Amino acid sequence: MKIAEFISALGKYDFLQSAMLTAIMVGVMSGIIGSFIILRGMSLMGDAISHSILPGVAVAYMLGINLLVGASIFGVLAALLIGFVSTHSKIKVDTSIGVVFSSFYALGFILISMTESSTNLHHILFGNILAVSNSDMMTTSVVLGIVILFVTIGYKELLITSFDETFAKTYGLKTQVIHYSLMLVLTLVTVSALQTVGIILVVAMLITPAATAFFWTNRLSVMLVFSAVFGTIASIVGLYLSYTFNWASGPAIVVVAAILFLFSFIFSPKQGLIRLKK
Amino acid sequence: MLKVRNLSVSYGETPVFSDLSIQIDSGKITGIIGPNGAGKSTFIKAVLGLIKSQSGTSDYDGKPIKAIQKKIAYVEQRKDIDLTFPISVFDVVLTGSYAQLGLFNMPGKKEKAAAMDSLNQVKMQAFASRQIGNLSGGQLQRVFVARAILQQADIVILDEPFVGIDLQSENAIMAILKQWRNENKTILVVHHDLNKVHNYFDDLIIMNHGIVASGPTEMVYNPENISKAFSADLSSVLFSQKEGQ
Numbered sequence: 372m373k374i375a376e377f378i379s380a381l382g383k384y385d386f387l388q389s390a391m392l393t394a395i396m397v398g399v400m401s402g403i404i405g406s407f408i409i410l411r412g413m414s415l416m417g418d419a420i421s422h423s424i425l426p427g428v429a430v431a432y433m434l435g436i437n438l439l440v441g442a443s444i445f446g447v448l449a450a451l452l453i454g455f456v457s458t459h460s461k462i463k464v465d466t467s468i469g470v471v472f473s474s475f476y477a478l479g480f481i482l483i484s485m486t487e488s489s490t491n492l493h494h495i496l497f498g499n500i501l502a503v504s505n506s507d508m509m510t511t512s513v514v515l516g517i518v519i520l521f522v523t524i525g526y527k528e529l530l531i532t533s534f535d536e537t538f539a540k541t542y543g544l545k546t547q548v549i550h551y552s553l554m555l556v557l558t559l560v561t562v563s564a565l566q567t568v569g570i571i572l573v574v575a576m577l578i579t580p581a582a583t584a585f586f587w588t589n590r591l592s593v594m595l596v597f598s599a600v601f602g603t604i605a606s607i608v609g610l611y612l613s614y615t616f617n618w619a620s621g622p623a624i625v626v627v628a629a630i631l632f633l634f635s636f637i638f639s640p641k642q643g644l645i646r647l648k649k
Numbered sequence: 650m651l652k653v654r655n656l657s658v659s660y661g662e663t664p665v666f667s668d669l670s671i672q673i674d675s676g677k678i679t680g681i682i683g684p685n686g687a688g689k690s691t692f693i694k695a696v697l698g699l700i701k702s703q704s705g706t707s708d709y710d711g712k713p714i715k716a717i718q719k720k721i722a723y724v725e726q727r728k729d730i731d732l733t734f735p736i737s738v739f740d741v742v743l744t745g746s747y748a749q750l751g752l753f754n755m756p757g758k759k760e761k762a763a764a765m766d767s768l769n770q771v772k773m774q775a776f777a778s779r780q781i782g783n784l785s786g787g788q789l790q791r792v793f794v795a796r797a798i799l800q801q802a803d804i805v806i807l808d809e810p811f812v813g814i815d816l817q818s819e820n821a822i823m824a825i826l827k828q829w830r831n832e833n834k835t836i837l838v839v840h841h842d843l844n845k846v847h848n849y850f851d852d853l854i855i856m857n858h859g860i861v862a863s864g865p866t867e868m869v870y871n872p873e874n875i876s877k878a879f880s881a882d883l884s885s886v887l888f889s890q891k892e893g894q
Contacts, residue, residue, distance in 0.1 A: 531744050535725075541722075542747065544747075591735050
């Protein structure tokens with residue numbers, strides 16, 4: 372009933388089609404990049420980068436430039452700063468991450484309040500997929516292209532630095548370059564995901580579908596595909612829930628992702644609870 | 650020949666060793682022994698450039714280590730490997746081709762065939778499609794030795810390869826080390842217990858925050874050096890047993 376209504380609305384309204392396309396693209400890209408993030412044990416870093424772009428978003432609004440540019444600058448800046456603090460002091464990385472991202476986030480709030488746009492702030496924090504513009508959709512598709520290109524060309528380098536960084540260093544691979552490239556791409560993905568799930572829940576889109584995929588396979592390449600599929604399912608079902616019940620799109624999408632995770636946690640053949648009990 | 654000159658490493662204020670100089674011959678299996686915390690792993694990591702050294706240079710046949718990085722195979726301690734990673738035994742071995750392939754090129758048929766051949770050499774071909782977490786310690790160690798085979802390196806450095814592994818794996822690995830010796834490679838093995846030192850190593854470096862002694866195993870593996878590096882008690886136990894046999 373409700374589903375039929377949703378489908379007919381999808382045929383009728385441009386804004387819903389844009390929302391659907393954007394949600395799918397975000398599901399795919401965050402699933403792919405998120406897989407590398409969780410395999411590198413960088414979930415906290417993913418959270419940190421996504422929060423750290425807030426001042427960039429604010430500055431972009433103020434100057435009227437593309438969100439992607441402002442956000443990228445601050446995302447990469449945060450990644451560099453986190454690396455700098457932890458290598459130039461005895462502070463552990465997680466502490467360095469905590470200090471840097473909360474500072475950036477705080478700065479972002481202050482800057483946003485200076486732009487006097489509280490509705491925008493709400494959308495930035497929780498996502499507003501139904502308000503996606505055509506130019507937003509274009510930007511998202513460009514980012515998706517970058518993600519696919521990055522992972523296809525650099526697959527071998529991403530694999531080895533994620534699995535065995537020490538080994539990569541011994542044969543002379545510039546692991547720092549790979550790390551910061553990944554951080555840059557992560558920032559781009561974060562900005563795209565911001566439209567659908569909002570800053571606060573971006574980390575869920577990165578981590579939850581990837582973690583779900585991890586339950587189902589022992590192959591990295593398969594994990595990337597599964598993760599993208601789970602991200603897409605969450606996006607589509609979440610959008611349906613958001614549209615039908617008037618929920619904020621971010622929480623709706625993330626809840627669906629969480630249910631997929633829970634199901635896999637219990638039933639997956641690789642390490643599901645049910646199997647472990649045998 | 651691998652030459653290390655005046656190498657100094659410290660963690661913060663604490664020096665691990667300073668002014669360490671040593672030559673390691675090719676065509677020999679060289680063991681590094683010493684008590685826990687003697688700086689054995691630190692030494693090889695500094696030579697490999699994985700950690701910063703305060704001073705010193707390392708070169709191989711007159712070329713700086715940085716210039717021949719692709720010709721070095723490093724087999725890490727097993728505890729440093731992420732065993733939950735979604736990767737198969739075969740794909741782990743295949744990463745041994747990455748250095749030669751260079752940036753962005755993917756391994757092709759030739760590399761895959763060579764990887765399978767390397768697995769055969771350590772008798773692990775039957776496990777090719779297993780996820781690496783589902784192996785015993787010895788099997789896992791053989792997989793990483795297979796990766797080193799694929800690398801076709803001139804220098805092979807192994808950190809504690811014999812810890813907690815079964816006899817079959819030990820023999821398989823030893824056979825490979827001997828083959829590498831015949832191919833005139835430089836082989837360096839960090840080893841922490843004193844059993845079978847004679848069976849394993851042609852040359853020995855005994856370390857305890859610097860080099861206590863180095864040279865052919867039969868020359869340097871003696872009560873004086875062992876009591877200097879470890880303890881007099883251990884030395885007397887080891888060597889009295891030997892004389893009793």
